[in-house]
Amino acid sequence: MSWLMIALPLLGAFILLVFNRFTNRWGHLLGVVMSLASFAVAVLAFVELLGLGEDQRRQAVTLYEFIPSMKLNMGLLVDPLSISFALLITGVGSLIHIYSIGYMSHDPDRRRFFSYLNLFVAAMLLLVLSDNYVGLFIGWEGVGLASYLLIGFWQFKPSAAVAAKKAFVVNRVGDFGLLVGMFVIWTSFGSLAFKDLGAEQIGTASNGTLTAIGLLLLLGACGKSAQLPLQSWLLDAMEGPTPVSALIHAATMVTAGVYLVVRSGVFFEASDVASLVVTIVGVATLLAGAIIGCAKDDIKKGLAGSTMSQIGYMMLGAGLGPAGYAFAIAHLIAHGFFKADMFLGAGSVMHGMNDEVDMRKYGGLRKYMPVTFATFIVGYLAIIGFPFLSGFYTKDGIIETAMEHGAWMGWLAVLGAGITGFYMSRMIFMTFFGEKRWDKDAHPHESPSVMTVPLILLSIGSIVLGYFLIMDNRLMHFLAPAVGMPEHVPVPHLFSTTTVGLSTLALVAVGAAIAWMKYGRAQVPAVQPRGSFLTTFARRDLYGDALNESLFMRPGQWLTRIAVYFDNRGIDGLVNGLAAGIGGSSGRLRRLQTGFARTYALSILIGAALLTGALLLVGNI
């Protein structure tokens, strides 16, 4: 029955795309219904799974034989890990579907938008529910396609079209890694099904093979999850409509990389190098994203930097083995809620401010948008790790686990939390506090309830989920059948008083205080000041694009130029030269034909004489 989860939204997308404008009037409702129905199926499957004993919580469903010669079946695997994702995708996805009814109400293409959203939900569910890498890859490409279509949804804007193309191209690099990783798995173990790739089955492989598989899969994860060095597409992806940013580029799709790493945990656990690289990538990205978030004036890009940073935390957790998996997934779920909450809040602000995204033109909005403000504040407190909210438990769990593995990564993660405190507070102060810096024609107003109700539900999730998932190690025990339990189980506290926990809180407070001094108490200039070297560095995404351009784009252009030159001059030159040579020499040879009959007669005579002479020389005829 779990296949219905995928089939329903797929059917929705199919109907909306095939019947096109005939569904314009009710298309958005169909989209919402399909998403909600999928959520209902997911809840049923979840309840069913809870009813089973722990050792039976891996329900494999074979749908049909996909590639018989490879013994590859198209099947679904309902286990605690996949059902957690399915609940997040369909739950948050449904709320965002509902929100989009209001947000996209003035868009003439709303039906197409919903068809893509449904397509995305179906592909994402296929990604997480598939019981083998091939199915996962099909879903992986499906979400990439949906992401491409939705980033470029307003394709009449050149910037959106370019951003969509960029996301697609960068993701291809990651997909290359995933594909080659799958090839290596297939040649080494002869199967791509998760059930054939347990710790015992892969134990025979050499360390080098396992490391190669781990690093290749990590490359795929980096592309999809916008981790260094493939991070550059995520900030540009904010060109898409805001619900897309919330659903795909914050809550679900970008976390697929974390899913891949956790799902392929056996390879990373078997290779120290690969898991170390995962943690390094995570730490580097969580800092890079946080630094970028500090300098952005575009509210969505600020949130995108924050998303990068938070996924960096998850990646760090996923690189720490079974102890980190539960915290990574818990943070992923909590992040899905509070980041979707804040993205939709930002969308609500934009909705009221004529689609203005520059925070320097906001200010003092808390009185005009009370619900948006309240829900945004909840998301904000959750992400900075304010005590007792979601982020407090999940992020702290990752930091504590990292600290056990290596002090350097732990303290860098703490530093990242401090920077998070700064840039998120900056966002709050610039948007909701201070004096008004609006454009003249701005009339901010609260959004309709179809948009605020999802915000409220998401903010409730942002408050309670962390506590619910972490207390008593609930998620860790739930996930254990899928990913295993750590050797020593951490003991969660309601309020941890360790040095690490307290210093994290202190650093976050310092960050928030600095933000208050610079953006709360002081006046925010309505025009972006030039800023220091560091600000420019962060504004330009740490020169990531410049690096890509100088390292890959320019040499690529040179290479094509050289190839074109060689083609024009070398190959064409050879062919054209040969033809010209033959043409020229035959033109000269033609001159022999003078038209004087006596000349011909002479040449006949000479020829005959030569022939006779030759015959005489050779001897008898």
Added chain:
Amino acid sequence: MTTHYLILSGLLFAIGAMGVLIRRNAIVVFMCVELMLNACNLAFVTFARQVGNLEGQIIAFFVMVVAAAEVVVGLAIIVTIFRTRRSASVDDANLLKY
């Protein structure tokens, strides 16, 4: 004995060939061609006598027949060219070239 005939034949052929190469008047060139053909005939007949069979003489007859036919066609062409161009020089009729 036959040597003298062959030398005569070679001389006649050389005279004809030089005439073809040197003279411009189409009629004279034509006559020189006839001279060359008849030099060949002489050689054929000489050899036929020496060897003692008829084949060489038969070929000489064939050559004469072909030469007669050739005279008909060739003179007709020369007369036509003369009528249109008012000249019988072979060098003037040089349009058929590169």
